[in-house]
Amino acid sequence: MSFHRPLLQLAFLPLLLATLAAQAQAELPPRVPGCEHGTTTVQIAECRSKQIDLADQKRKAYLAEARIQARKFDLDASVIDAEQSAWEAYRSKHCGNVYELWRDGTIRYEMSAICMLEVTRARTIDVWRAYLTYADSTPPVLPDPSQ
Numbered sequence: 001m002s003f004h005r006p007l008l009q010l011a012f013l014p015l016l017l018a019t020l021a022a023q024a025q026a027e028l029p030p031r032v033p034g035c036e037h038g039t040t041t042v043q044i045a046e047c048r049s050k051q052i053d054l055a056d057q058k059r060k061a062y063l064a065e066a067r068i069q070a071r072k073f074d075l076d077a078s079v080i081d082a083e084q085s086a087w088e089a090y091r092s093k094h095c096g097n098v099y100e101l102w103r104d105g106t107i108r109y110e111m112s113a114i115c116m117l118e119v120t121r122a123r124t125i126d127v128w129r130a131y132l133t134y135a136d137s138t139p140p141v142l143p144d145p146s147q
Contacts, residue, residue, distance in 0.1 A: 041106045048113035055120040058145055062124050065142055066131035080131070091119050121146070 034051055038044035063084060067077040099112035124145040132141040 041109060045109050045113065048110065048117065052113060052116050052120065055117055055124070059120055059124040059127070062127045062132065062142060062145060066127050069131050069141060080127075087123055091116065091123075095119065 035044050035047035038047050063080065067080055070077040070080055095112050095115035098115040099108050102108035102111045128140065128142060128145050134140070
């Protein structure tokens with residue numbers, strides 16, 4: 001019976017290796033294009049910071065147009081400002097928590113930056129869909145921000 005134990009252990013080796021590989025892959029940060037050429041943590045952080053700044057500029061432009069559209073339809077544009085304030089608090093808390101989750105390594109900067117970038121891009125898309133598109137075939141006021 002002791003002869004079969006090593007063979008049995010070897011039989012489970014591929015399963016163990018596959019499980020470990022899947023766990024390692026799950027721990028990698030999501031791939032967000034644009035900063036692949038950075039070779040140091042500082043270079044990647046600077047690149048992500050520029051990406052976040054550009055995403056914030058786009059979000060602000062879409063929000064400005066959303067306020068204009070709201071007024072055209074006799075909507076209270078201050079509601080857009082209130083929802084934006086709530087969203088900013090959400091982004092700060094959520095991505096701050098992501099930073100804390102990864103606090104034991106330099107990856108915390110990348111994970112937090114990716115969070116900020118993805119949440120900001122999603123907000124811009126939400127604003128576009130809610131205020132800058134139409135239910136019929138009328139072209140949107142601004143282009144799809146995801147393009």
